[in-house]
Amino acid sequence: MDANSRSKLQKNTFIQRQLMKLDVEKIARDTKFYKVSPHKISITSLMLSFFQMALTGKNLYHTWAKNLAKLIGGTVSKVALWKRMGPQQRECLKSILEQTFRIKLSVQSVAGKNSQVLFSPFAEIYLQDSTVISLPEELKDYYKGSVSGGKQKSSMRLQVIYSLSSGSFKEFNMGSFTDNDQGASGGIIKLLKAGDLIIRDLGYFVLNVFRQVALAGAFFLSHYRYGVYIYDAHTGQQIQWDKVLKDSVVDRKILLGAKEKLPCRLVAVKLPDHVAEQKRRKAIQDRDKRLKHSKEYMELLSWAIFITNIDSQVWGPMEILKAYRLRWHIEIIFKGWKSHLNLARLVPEAPKANRRQEKYLCLYKYRLDSTILMMLIFIVIFQVTIYTSLGFKIWHKYHKLVSSLKLCAYIADQREKILECINLENLETDIAYYATYEKRRKRLNLIERLIQLFDYQNEYA
Numbered sequence: 068m069d070a071n072s073r074s075k076l077q078k079n080t081f082i083q084r085q086l087m088k089l090d091v092e093k094i095a096r097d098t099k100f101y102k103v104s105p106h107k108i109s110i111t112s113l114m115l116s117f118f119q120m121a122l123t124g125k126n127l128y129h130t131w132a133k134n135l136a137k138l139i140g141g142t143v144s145k146v147a148l149w150k151r152m153g154p155q156q157r158e159c160l161k162s163i164l165e166q167t168f169r170i171k172l173s174v175q176s177v178a179g180k181n182s183q184v185l186f187s188p189f190a191e192i193y194l195q196d197s198t199v200i201s202l203p204e205e206l207k208d209y210y211k212g213s214v215s216g217g218k219q220k221s222s223m224r225l226q227v228i229y230s231l232s233s234g235s236f237k238e239f240n241m242g243s244f245t246d247n248d249q250g251a252s253g254g255i256i257k258l259l260k261a262g263d264l265i266i267r268d269l270g271y272f273v274l275n276v277f278r279q280v281a282l283a284g285a286f287f288l289s290h291y292r293y294g295v296y297i298y299d300a301h302t303g304q305q306i307q308w309d310k311v312l313k314d315s316v317v318d319r320k321i322l323l324g325a326k327e328k329l330p331c332r333l334v335a336v337k338l339p340d341h342v343a344e345q346k347r348r349k350a351i352q353d354r355d356k357r358l359k360h361s362k363e364y365m366e367l368l369s370w371a372i373f374i375t376n377i378d379s380q381v382w383g384p385m386e387i388l389k390a391y392r393l394r395w396h397i398e399i400i401f402k403g404w405k406s407h408l409n410l411a412r413l414v415p416e417a418p419k420a421n422r423r424q425e426k427y428l429c430l431y432k433y434r435l436d437s438t439i440l441m442m443l444i445f446i447v448i449f450q451v452t453i454y455t456s457l458g459f460k461i462w463h464k465y466h467k468l469v470s471s472l473k474l475c476a477y478i479a480d481q482r483e484k485i486l487e488c489i490n491l492e493n494l495e496t497d498i499a500y501y502a503t504y505e506k507r508r509k510r511l512n513l514i515e516r517l518i519q520l521f522d523y524q525n526e527y528a
Contacts, residue, residue: 081488082118085448086111089166100159108147110159112139115486117441122482124409126438152434160440167447168237185390188381189286190262192231194394195255195271197224197248198401200410202435203417209432211243220244223439226251228258229397231266234455236447241439252276259285264377266394274327281329281376288391291372293364297333298322308363311335312370316384323374334384335372343369399471404446407475413438449478453491453498461495467503474502 095101095110116135120126128145136143186192202210202221212220222244228237237258240251248270255265256276261284272292280287297306300320311317317335322328338346346368350360373387382390404410415434418427458469477498478485488494 079489080486081452081491082115082448082486083111085170085452086114088170089163091163091166094162094166095159098155098159098162100155107139107141108135108143108151110163113148113151114441114444117438118445119482119486121409121413121438121442121445122479122486124412124479126413126415149430152430152437154433157433157436157440160437160444164239164440164444164447167444167451168235170235170447170451185382185386186232186264188262189232189264190260191233191264193237193255193258193263193265194229194231194397195227195251195265195267196394196397196401197226197251197270198404199224199244200414200439202414205417205423205428206432206435208428209243211245213244223435225439226254227397227401228255229400231393231396235451239443241436249273253279256280256283259283261285264288266391268394274324274329277323277331277374277376278327278329286375286377288373288375288377288387290391291333291374293367295323296325298328300330303328308367312337312367318379318384321374331374331376332379333372333374334387335370336384336388338369338371400450403472403475404442407472407479408442408446408449409479410439410442410446413442453478457491457495457498460492461499461503464495465499465503467499469498469502470504473504474498477502 091110091114095105100110112135116131116138119134119138120130123130128148132143132145132148135148200223202212202223204219204221207219207221210221210223212222214220224242224244224246226238226240226242226248228239229235230237238254240254242251248268249272252267252271252273253276256279259265259280263283263285264287265280265285266288269290269292272289272295274295277287277289297311298304298321299306300322303322306321311319311333312335315337317333319333321331321333323331323333347365350365350368353360371388371391373391375382375387377387415431415438418431454469454471454474458474462468481497484494484497
């Protein structure tokens with residue numbers, strides 16, 4: 068950033084300081100986003116003005132240019148922004164996003180080092196899931212969606228890997244809706260170290276990947292996928308479900324898969340009748356009319372069935388049930404993104420009919436990619452520095468637990484206060500009042516479960 072551009076950004080807000088820590092200006096030079104030293108529009112000012120616009124739920128060149136002009140104290144045209152939409156900007160933003168994964172928490176650690184609680188046997192606890200964003204049909208050649216009524220739709224699938232133990236994101240990947248979760252299942256292997264634990268849903272159920280996880284010295288926890296054969300670990304004989312599910316809790320060693328014969332544990336816990344009945348109704352009402360669920364399948368809906376390679380001496384069936392429930396944490400994160408941080412609403416308007424040649428659609432894709440990447444950069448900064456770090460300070464100081472959804476709503480509502488904030492601690496009182504859970508007598512909220520399972524109170528009491 069040159070002296071003229073820097074002089075216009077003298078407020079030194081909290082968000083500016085975070086971008087400075089990420090060294091975004093150096094990244095812009097290294098990725099050739101800057102062909103020459105910027106005299107007016109820097110990557111910092113470009114992102115700050117975008118954040119201001121995005122939190123209103125709008126994504127218009129006119130609004131963006133207006134915000135940017137106000138920020139730098141000059142004039143900016145829509146064309147000036149349009150010209151920056153290209154592969155260099157996308158690569159620059161991808162590199163900045165990768166850098167955000169290195170943001171350090173302002174607290175010493177998240178889980179108590181000496182706590183002998185549920186997650187203490189594991190080094191890192193990963194959650195992985197994906198969320199889908201509907202796109203204009205004009206992008207179907209870039210991001211393939213489902214086919215409806217014989218027409219190809221367009222959707223983006225965003226793969227997310229989140230560390231439950233550190234409260235930070237580890238990886239994002241943008242792909243087509245047709246790039247399903249099974250195809251992404253093996254991507255996490257490169258992150259794994261011995262002692263790590265992965266908790267994922269059925270979409271990522273791939274036996275060969277489970278084997279790779281085990282070979283890395285790591286652990287997996289997943290629901291069982293119906294139709295995969297199970298075999299006795301000692302005799303190698305196939306096991307029938309009616310011979311297994313005789314007690315309300317089942318815990319036994321098995322071999323999984325007709326070819327793979329993967330050694331693991333099978334844990335099954337009988338569900339309350341009303342929960343089982345609810346699952347059966349949902350199965351009957353399945354929108355895919357081609358599915359004809361068997362009698363055995365419907366009977367298995369009375370059970371929560373898991374497969375894992377965690378030793379029974381480390382976790383019993385009830386610990387597995389408790390731990391798997393926390394997979395919903397990432398679903399709540401997605402809801403906050405879409406409901407309050409406007410991730411899905413920020414998809415730019417499709418080009419007009421006279422601008423749908425390939426070169427214009429390619430530029431439109433770059434704009435979409437840049438939009439998603441900038442929002443993900445903001446989300447990581449928000450998650451690590453506001454939700455996780457400040458959340459623990461508020462819990463320690465006020466003994467209140469910050470709600471991810473309420474905090475997303477607060478940030479969207481108070482966007483100017485957030486973006487103009489010099490010192491984040493100045494927002495503590497507001498966030499403690501407006502963005503925390505109400506106390507419940509009968510059941511724990513998600514963060515209370517996290518505190519119990521990680522024993523955070525030992526570290527921060």
